[in-house]
Amino acid sequence: MKLQVVLVLCVVFALSLQAPSAEECWCELWNEEKAFPHDKLGMVERNASDCNSNISPDKTLELESLLLGLERRIAQVHRDVSVLEREDDGELYGVLSLYVVENEVVEIRQLLDKLNHTVEGDQHLSADTTQQLADLRAQMGEMETFDTMEVVKARLANQLLKKDLDVCRNSLNATVPPNPPPQGTCPHGRLVNVTGPQVFTAGEYPGSYSYGAWGRDPEPQPGKQNWYWLVMMTSSNRYAHYVRLYSSLSSLIVGKSIPGNILIHSSNPTTNTIQGPNNVLYRGALYYNCYNQHDVCRFNLTAKTVSSFKLPEGTRYNSKGNFCNLDECYPYTDLDLATDESGIWVTYTTTQDFGNLVLSKVEEGEPPRLGQTWHTAIYKQAVTNTFMACGVLYATRFVSKYVEEIFYALDTSTGKERFNVGILMKKMAPNIQALNYSPVDQMLHAYCNSNLVSYKVWFE
Template sequence: MNEIKQLIDKLNSTTQEHQILTASATRQLEIMKTEMKALEKFDTMQVIKGRQTIEVLRTDLDSCKKEVKALTQLPQLPQGTCPRSRLVSVTGPVFYTEGEYPGLYSYGAWGCDPKPEKGKENWYWLVMMTSNNRYSNYIRFYSSLNSLIRGVSAPGNVYIHTSNPTTNTIQGPNNVLYGGALYYNCYNRDAVCHFNLTTKHVTTLELHQGTRYNSKANFCHLEECYPYTDLDLATDESGVWVVFTTSLDFGNMILSKVEGGEPPALGKTWQTSVYKQAVTNTFMACGVLYATRYVNQELEEIFYSFNTVTGKE
């Protein structure tokens, strides 16, 4: 009997342990079931989100394709007024020369007429600031570039006036010759003078109200300003341009087209975002304004351009 009783007790004990294990296993299975359902739901959501992302990307791709197609069909805006597009590089100087009067005159201008009179296609001109590095009253001509380099002037000087300076003589070095006429800043005025080399007659062009002049809006760099460079005349294949600034434009550069005639007229005007006294020089090519800034005594860089065709900087 005792053996039977011990066997029954052992069986009951084993059954209780199994019940405990069964209950524990059941709880763990329930937890696993819950986690599996959560994972299944998570996977389903990720698949749905993935499909939604793919649809968004597909829509964006289709939109991009349409935009690219539309852009390729747009007419290409010209880079200025020349068929060869915008300026891409500038070479170094072609030659160095001390000129006809080495060491005497620090400021002036020289060049050739982009629209020369008949028989003067090879002529070069020179304007030197012969009074206080500020003023001049004549233009000097050379029959060729070689004559300019050698300092052999022929046919010689053409005088605007016998006095220097006086009314309508030259103030500042930023002068240009175009179509047989010299364009320059009139002495002691916020105006452009037009000197006809054939008739020897001077006409004037008034600039905008508040135009800065008399060395109040010069080209500059950090260490120096160039005196009496308030107005900068420039030429390209289309004609004459003038760069200046006014008190109303907070010193930023303004570009205006100078229309030919006697007197000349002020054409279309463009405002820029560049402060004039942060610039050392400007020039025009194919209807595009270019501005330079100082790097060192032997080097400047073109850092800015303004396209008058597109109106974009």
Template sequence: MKLLAVLPLWALFTVTQQKAPSDDCRCELISSEKQFPYDKLKAAQDAALGCTNTVTPKKSAALDSLLLGLSRRLPQLEQDVGMLEKEDDGQLFGVLSLHVIENELAEIQQMIDKLNRTTTESDHLSENVAQQLENVKEEMEELEKFDTMQVVKRQQANQRLKRDLDQCRNNEVIPTIQPAQLIGGTCRLVNITGPRVHTAGEYPGSYKYGAWGRDPKPEPGKESWHWRVMLTSSNRYAHYVRLYSSLSSLIVGISVPGNVQIHPSNPTTNTIQGPNVVLYAGALYYNCYNKDAVCRFNLTSKGVTSLDLPKGTRYNSKGDFCHLEECYPFTDLDLATDESGVWVVYTTTQDHGNLVLSKVEESEPPKLSRTWRTSVYKRSVTNTFMACGVLYATRFVSKNTEEIFYSFDTTTGKENFKVGIFINKVSSDILSLNYSPVDQMLHVYSDAQMLSYKVLFQMR
């Protein structure tokens, strides 16, 4: 009986071992989705990159400059011809006037020829790029069909939200300071666009005279700070500089950290006289009160040092910026900044009222280094600014337009009286302007309003 019981158990064990499942498990996945065409996506990306590299702001700026220059030269030619018709004596005067008009016609013809070439190139460029963009658009619409989970649509919605947020921040991103190759006349100003920023700040309609801008050499942690100086006493004096932690704060009128006071009284020794002031490396440079001197006020130490200008320098509104209808009071000294530091523009009795330019060294106390003399009369100028070691001067054209008509290159010593770059104004008088190399913007104070214009350069 025992033997019979054992045999079936052994047989059962054997059978069980033979039927044990295998360790390997395989399954076949069948997808209903089409294979994504990565080669088509790569081709579309390359085509879009080609469009971006082909169409550049420099090409459109060249066309705009030619059109603007031509629109200004033609009325001037018409005036010259009209004057010749009225005053021609048939002899020497007529010959000279005809020679001038002949030169103007030749220059205008050159501009027209260049404009025709540029326009033809732009037309061909527009047609080619338009067709390429249409092809890319069709290709991307075809590729979106593979996006069954609508990932692309969500990304596009996120990009729109991000773009709107960036616009609200209003240039809150801190740009990097421009590289050193812009210093010393290696770049040429070719156009001004804008205004990009236009605000009355926290005092709408108040304080007609003043200045504002950014520090081209800010202290660490203060890269986004902006400053404003308002002439609060008789449109002539100021005794503090007002600071803002960002451009947005300035626009909405929230001054943090607030005012930094030079002196509790106004006016008195070392307070500001005139609107043409600048901030550089944490120090405010301005025309000292009732003196032919530049004051430097350190915003951290609150100390003031001064720099006496050459004997004969005109001050106390004896050498102002002017145009035919009026002069801007107490603009004898104009402080300016660019990539290389601080400059001062003034005039002297020895120079018969012509512009004089000097470089201000950051020594203690500050001192003048080199000085350049120009042949442009200061009272025919409404304002000046520096960029890339070049002095630029403006003049009043109309209530809506200011012209950058003159330049002086400190590297070569060359003067140019036909710069011909125009600024679109929102108010009649530009009372101070200064170039900021931090963001390559021209900061303008115009009848209590603050504006910024983008400066476009061409590398030499």
């Protein structure tokens, strides 16, 4: 029985193979779009990876190390030559000392050759990288034309939307910021060095507005943790009537301000507008010297309201107690506002202190008020700028058009003064009109002849 079934199935299969095939249907497909250049995309990715590997922080570190080594070698040669001039006996001692100096000069020459080679290599690398970035931008622009369905565009829009949602969620769940540590308390240790500059840009208005200040809010509002602020003296290098905000450091560098100018008043200058460049932003409010008064003003950027408090009678203002260098004074720098880990401070001078620097803590409130005060032994016009860090007041002085020195410190927790701090800062312009310390990232933000410069602050 089983054998018969198998035979029947074989016959059916054979007949089906012999049956004529159904009518066939052919379909041709033409793709009028250009083929996506996968090879070019791979090349772009490789070039971008090469750029990332070629441009690294190690390049800057190598250059700074060579400059530091050269600086120390030159100082050592200067000391050895001084000893030789002072103690040369014309015989064996002088010959040995001269031999030591000669060896050091040879090493300096070798350092200079290495430094020149490094600088030339960095210049070529910078030029090549600039051209590669331009090529990459053009190639990516070409490949964007293949995104006819706008998939990439939609993905970018989704990423921006997700970022906005995260900001909104964080602002809703924001916690009350903790109380700042008491003055004199520093989690970082003692300030030991300042390096850089790490940022140097002409900003949005190259060459304009020689006086001003910039920085970050140490206690920013939710969603504004990466924001930067800028105040420029837009009238006679003395007065200003608005604050300019930037959503990131890159926005500040390229000059894209959002939300733009926040006006204190439509006129400039007038009552309660800004006088002088030494201003700071703290918890969404700008602190500054009120126009034509020895008062400190507080402008709330959200509520657009101004409150103020007076400094002691006899406080010098209207450009009578300025910061100065050997050749000139910086006009309308009578008051210098500062921030650090513990809050807001103000330095000034009074007739009672015979021109010496006075430091006061600013206590928040509506209106704010003057807190504890320290009287120093440093003459204000011998100082070019001041800043606060961890409850310590630091003062700078002009050394040359290339170098500024942090030479003085007052520890508010002990009341002790130091006149031998001896930290040198490299300048990108002869004068520093404003100097602000940012406890957010331990950076010094300087306003130098309309340029925006920042330095890294190093603690123990």
